[in-house]
Amino acid sequence: MTPLKTGSKTDSKTAVKPAQNGAHKAAIRQENEEQILAAAEKVFADYGFKGATTALIAEVANVPKANVHYYFSTKEALYRRIMEDVCDHWLEAAMTFDNSADPAIILRGYIEAKMDLSRARPYGSRLWAHEIIRGAKFSSDYISTTVKNWLDSRVVVIRGWIAEGKMDHIEPYSLMYMIFATTQHYADFGAQIEIFNNDQPLSETQFAEAKENVVRIILKGVGLNG
Amino acid sequence: MTPLKTGSKTDSKTAVKPAQNGAHKAAIRQENEEQILAAAEKVFADYGFKGATTALIAEVANVPKANVHYYFSTKEALYRRIMEDVCDHWLEAAMTFDNSADPAIILRGYIEAKMDLSRARPYGSRLWAHEIIRGAKFSSDYISTTVKNWLDSRVVVIRGWIAEGKMDHIEPYSLMYMIFATTQHYADFGAQIEIFNNDQPLSETQFAEAKENVVRIILKGVGLNG
DNA sequence: ATTTATCTTGACCGTTTGGTCAGGTTAAAA
DNA sequence: TTTTAACCTGACCAAACGGTCAAGATAAAT
Numbered sequence: 001m002t003p004l005k006t007g008s009k010t011d012s013k014t015a016v017k018p019a020q021n022g023a024h025k026a027a028i029r030q031e032n033e034e035q036i037l038a039a040a041e042k043v044f045a046d047y048g049f050k051g052a053t054t055a056l057i058a059e060v061a062n063v064p065k066a067n068v069h070y071y072f073s074t075k076e077a078l079y080r081r082i083m084e085d086v087c088d089h090w091l092e093a094a095m096t097f098d099n100s101a102d103p104a105i106i107l108r109g110y111i112e113a114k115m116d117l118s119r120a121r122p123y124g125s126r127l128w129a130h131e132i133i134r135g136a137k138f139s140s141d142y143i144s145t146t147v148k149n150w151l152d153s154r155v156v157v158i159r160g161w162i163a164e165g166k167m168d169h170i171e172p173y174s175l176m177y178m179i180f181a182t183t184q185h186y187a188d189f190g191a192q193i194e195i196f197n198n199d200q201p202l203s204e205t206q207f208a209e210a211k212e213n214v215v216r217i218i219l220k221g222v223g224l225n226g
Numbered sequence: 227m228t229p230l231k232t233g234s235k236t237d238s239k240t241a242v243k244p245a246q247n248g249a250h251k252a253a254i255r256q257e258n259e260e261q262i263l264a265a266a267e268k269v270f271a272d273y274g275f276k277g278a279t280t281a282l283i284a285e286v287a288n289v290p291k292a293n294v295h296y297y298f299s300t301k302e303a304l305y306r307r308i309m310e311d312v313c314d315h316w317l318e319a320a321m322t323f324d325n326s327a328d329p330a331i332i333l334r335g336y337i338e339a340k341m342d343l344s345r346a347r348p349y350g351s352r353l354w355a356h357e358i359i360r361g362a363k364f365s366s367d368y369i370s371t372t373v374k375n376w377l378d379s380r381v382v383v384i385r386g387w388i389a390e391g392k393m394d395h396i397e398p399y400s401l402m403y404m405i406f407a408t409t410q411h412y413a414d415f416g417a418q419i420e421i422f423n424n425d426q427p428l429s430e431t432q433f434a435e436a437k438e439n440v441v442r443i444i445l446k447g448v449g450l451n452g
Numbered sequence: 453a454t455t456t457a458t459c460t461t462g463a464c465c466g467t468t469t470g471g472t473c474a475g476g477t478t479a480a481a482a
Numbered sequence: 483t484t485t486t487a488a489c490c491t492g493a494c495c496a497a498a499c500g501g502t503c504a505a506g507a508t509a510a511a512t
Contacts, residue, residue, distance in 0.1 A: 046360055051277030064491050126359045133352045134272055136417045143421045174439035178408045185407030191362045195369045196377060213400035221447030290461050
């Protein structure tokens with residue numbers, strides 16, 4: 001009955017978040033969905049759509065398997081949801097490739113953004129790799145519209161730079177593929193890089209150096225900043 | 227009993243290949259194994275070890291599933307056999323990276339060999355990609371010994387070139403990763419490239435141009451042939 | 453011609469798969 | 483307090499999975 005006791009009673013469990021109407025239920029739903037999505041991203045990134053199992057996703061998410069199906073009707077629905085998330089993040093990085101400034105600054109910014117994305121979200125990159133290796137069954141529409149439109153518009157920008165004599169006469173698609181490949185390699189082939197690095201993940205310093213090397217080789221390679 | 231009858235009897239089936247001892251049986255075995263291996267390489271390249279099924283491999287190989295297990299005891303044995311084949315081809319390409327000539331010629335030769343391998347054997351490259359993305363569970367020993375030794379020795383060679391002032395001061399690992407990534411991208415992400423290329427596979431001409439662009443960007447990027 | 457060794461395969465087995473469901477618990481609304 | 487709506491989950495199912503096997507077919511050796 002002392003203030004202390006009353007205080008401790010309503011403290012940790014009950015009084016944490018009385019907040020708005022239905023706040024607790026909503027919070028439960030959000031937390032569970034996030035946990036399942038995070039687990040699914042890892043498992044799909046490791047095994048691809050077909051190789052992944054809902055049982056393993058449930059285990060990694062630390063929920064019963066039936067609960068996974070309570071929040072996401074089917075394995076495919078869960079997969080599509082994660083693919084959308086990955087694409088959203090990809091588009092964010094793509095936006096750093098504007099055409100308002102000096103080519104070297106633009107390319108540097110884009111390469112660095114993609115390298116940082118590989119570092120921060122390797123699972124998304126690996127999931128994308130699975131999807132494309134398999135033949136882009138789920139995402140061919142997205143690639144042939146959204147991604148292709150974005151890429152083609154950047155190709156036009158690069159051709160403009162070439163026409164203005166700002167950089168070497170390089171096929172822009174070859175350049176963009178090289179940037180895609182190299183930046184994503186640090187996520188997709190991270191396990192191999194780690195082995196080559198004496199079984200140690202790349203340190204922050206090592207990764208920063210790698211990023212700078214990639215930028216320098218590509219910029220100089222196309223005749224920018226030379 | 228006439229020569230004719232005897233002749234016709236032993237004709238089409240029996241006398242086709244009397245050749246050496248057991249030649250026919252050996253030929254059957256070889257053909258079936260090759261058919262199964264080719265099918266398995268495709269299916270594993272599409273779905274990875276876990277996602278691939280022996281039933282699909284059998285279907286693609288056009289043999290009953292039980293026959294797959296007659297020639298290859300388990301799914302894992304079949305997978306390992308294909309991984310070995312892929313590694314052998316990889317080592318062949320690696321051998322083009324010798325240290326007997328001018329750096330630009332060596333690097334050009336190696337990049338071209340790897341590009342050609344991606345073109346000729348995309349399934350092998352994709353299978354390797356699955357393997358590494360998954361965490362190199364089956365091949366970590368091979369990578370940490372054979373491949374690492376090869377890579378480290380090339381890194382020494384490149385450091386030599388840098389010390390002699392033949393090329394820019396670039397971290398050799400970053401350079402090699404860029405070569406791995408870019409060349410393999412043309413196999414692993416072939417589906418994506420095809421979509422960007424208006425749903426057409428890269429023609430021989432386009433591929434030759436891409437190869438030349440990759441060589442030029444990288445060589446110039448590290449200060450060779452500039 | 454007979455034996456022997458290899459090749460072939462439909463049928464089958466135990467396990468794992470994605471997905472369902474009834475019956476329960478918990479928290480918000482009445 | 484009662485009702486209602488949302489959340490939770492062990493147990494279950496049909497289909498697909500990797501792998502086995504017995505019985506037959508074929509070709510080499512005797």
